[in-house]
Structures are given as structure tokens and as C-alpha cells.
Amino acid sequence: MLDPRISTRLKELVLNLDRAGVEKATKEALEAGDSPQDIISEGLSRGMEEVGERFERREFFLPELMLSAKVMKAALDILRPHITEKNQKSAGRIVLGTIQGDVHYIGKNILAAVLEGEGFTVFDLGEDVPPEDFVSKAEEVQPQVIGISALISTAVSKMAEAIIMLREHGLTAKIIVGGAAVTQTSVETIGADAYGKDAWAGLKEIRKLINGGRI
Structure with a gap:
């Protein structure tokens, strides 16, 4: 389980579309021993969910959606080498x-x-x-x-x-x-x-x- 401060930080960085910040925070969470699954589910994905909600409320538009996908992909590229059959079973x-x-x-x-x-x-x-x-x-x-x-x-x-x-x-x-x-x-x-x-x-x-x- 992620420290709530790390979870909030990751979510806010995703919402701010801060690619460099997300990359840095993701690496730091890994170095602190947090699991890739927790980083994703308790931090990054919560940010992406809020991106989707803001899009529905018309607070975000297509450019923000495109950038959020790039931010998420950058974080996943960092996490992917650490995601193995041993520490994460595929959801499908x-x-x-x-x-x-x-x-x-x-x-x-x-x-x-x-x-x-x-x-x-x-x-x-x-x-x-x-x-x-x-x-x-x-x-x-x-x-x-x-x-x-x-x-x-x-x-x-x-x-x-x-x-x-x-x-x-x-x-x-x-x-x-x-x-x-x-x-x-x-x-x-x-x-x-x-x-x-x-x-x-x-x-x-x-x-x-x-x-x-x-x-």
C-alpha cells in the first residue's frame, strides 16, 4: 500500500500533465520499495480517472487527453521492467x-x-x-x-x-x-x-x- 502522500503526489502530477514530475516520482516510489501495482492502482490510475472526469465536465479537452496518455505511458515504461509474473498477475x-x-x-x-x-x-x-x-x-x-x-x-x-x-x-x-x-x-x-x-x-x-x- 502506498503512503497517502505518495499516492496524492502521483495523482496530482498526472492531473498537472507533468511528465517529468511523474517520471521522477515513479522512480522514487520504486526506489522506496513500493510495488508497481500499488504505484499504478493507488497513484497513477487515480490521476487518470480524474482526467476522465474532468473531460466529461468539459474542464479538460482533447489536447489534455492526448498529453495525459503520454504521461501515463512514460510512467508505465519505467514500471514495465519491474512488472513480472512474480509480482503481478495480468488482469487479462x-x-x-x-x-x-x-x-x-x-x-x-x-x-x-x-x-x-x-x-x-x-x-x-x-x-x-x-x-x-x-x-x-x-x-x-x-x-x-x-x-x-x-x-x-x-x-x-x-x-x-x-x-x-x-x-x-x-x-x-x-x-x-x-x-x-x-x-x-x-x-x-x-x-x-x-x-x-x-x-x-x-x-x-x-x-x-x-x-x-x-x-
């Missing part, structure tokens, strides 16, 4: 990607950072990902959840194609979709299991998919 394996025909990545990258911060193992396929690449990666790593995003409406047909292909190959992973091109209604239309309107909603839905409906 997640495959993410923006579907073929779409090169937008901001929302996907924020979700990837949030998921890693919560202890998930994330396989990010990037952008403009063909349906068959989702299939091959899913067959390789056997994820619990596959996340497919699309910002432009013309890419939704490829998203549906990917879902059909995943099912035809007998893959049982739950599928969550997100991005401006889809809505909750799209879940049934294209055969997905869940919809996340943003990274924080996506995190909650992924937890429910893995935990049988419980967050």
Missing part, C-alpha cells in the same frame, strides 16, 4: 486495433494506456488493421477481449467483417467496439458484445466482460 489479455480504412488512434491509445495502468496485458495492433490481422493475433495470444475502433463511418463495414471472421475461426473472445462511428445500437447490428464511448467507459465494459458482468 486485450487485443486492440483501429480497423482497416481508418487511421485514427487517439482514443485507442488512451484506452491502451488506461488498460496497462490497470494491469492488463495489451497487444496494440495499431491503425488501419485488416480483419485477418485481428484473427491471427487473437489465435496467437488468445485474449479475453478484442477491442476494435473506428472513427469514420465508412470503416464500420470492415469492423463487422472482422467480427464475422473472428467468429468463423472459432475465437471466443468478447468483442468491444468504440469510436465515433459506432454507438450502443451498433453492438447488435455488427455482432459485438459491448460498446465503450470513451476510454473510461471502455475500461468498465472490459472489466464486466471478463468478470461476468461485474465491474
